[in-house]
Amino acid sequence: MNPFSFNCYFDEYKNKGRRIVMKLFYAAGSSSMAPHILLEESGIPYVLEKVNLDTKTWNGGDYNSLNPKSYVPALATDSDGVLTECAVVLEYIGRQTNKEHFIDEYRSKSYWKQRMWLNYIATELHKNFISPFRKGNWLPNTADSKSFVYKRVLPRLKFVDNALKQQDYLVNNEFSAPDAYLFVITNWIKRLGYNFDDFKNLQSFDARMRERSAVQRVLRQEGKAHTLQEKD
Template identity: 35%
Template sequence: MKLYYSPGACSLASHIILNEINVDFDLVRVDLKTHTTEKGVDYYEINPKGYVPALEINPGLILTENVAVLPFLAQHDPKQDLIPPSGLGRAKVLEWLGYLNSELHDAYAVFFGPELSAEEKQRAYAGIDKILKYTEEYLQESDYDYLVNDHFGPADAYLFVLTNWSSMIGHDLSAYKNINALREKVGSRQSVQIAMRDEGLIP
């Protein structure tokens, strides 16, 4: 398999899950400003949508969108317990991926477009906080070690990656005790450390 990624972008979640499963894969860096790969290939020829992640499963067979790529990868090695094979447990993973993708991802994304005024930033921070407060309260009431169950999975990786963006936009996460506890747990995993080093995010 081959993952098209941009350092620190949401494709980092796929990179993390790839490190968790027993599979060989290649990484291809994409410049999202020029929409070219590190070898100068027009990325639109690979993924007409123009953004990451894109997972090349076989030559010419491309899968895109986090809500599709992450479950596909997570189910690759059932021994890893990254995602339930069926039933309500699997549905809960998809529920969280959908929520993170449609709500939290979009809330952060406004910071990566045209520059925001001070007033627009405060409104955007409030939008992020609304979603994080829901997640914080959910974790507070949950008896699980991770978002969905007692096993690390794709929703945990995705939440970790998205909340990483707070440091890039001057957003304070200190009020979110449970989210930060989960972030620390996820961030300490070898799969995460390797992915972040490979993408140049940590030494």
């Protein structure tokens, strides 16, 4: 199957009178939660496809045939094929909605701030949370890997915490695409049992995000994430 030919997956929904323009491939609690949140916030019709990252499969078979990178998110669209990389997927979703503040007008001052945050979260936080010493395709799940990751992310988390000192959200003090991505990180902090004592502003941000109805729906829809207990 050509991974960029997705019309067949959208036809069944079109025939039911519902215009589906996006299909999000996700794993519970992973970085794909960020585009999931933005889709819920946007009101854009979409469907979810759960991916088993251990077996590299989804309901349609081999996930690697769809996304050879073997990770989530992947976003299948009826017009632009399959998109990967969380920051790119977030910007794409933001461009499809009339809520312009999700991703601001191209080349505006706010747009470049949003792009800086998306890239910072992707490269300095997201990737540094993925320890090379973890066992399996997940977050750190051994005592050594958790300690190693914390040392790497600590100064980066402090930088973001300081940026939130006098504002609720990262850009223009209103929710936008980078905030959905940052919530993935604060959710990982909680799941890994890291202490929020040094990150009071991030802790407040996390609580604020959990009050949003879209975030609450996403947490219910995704359910329990994979275990982070040490594996043999």
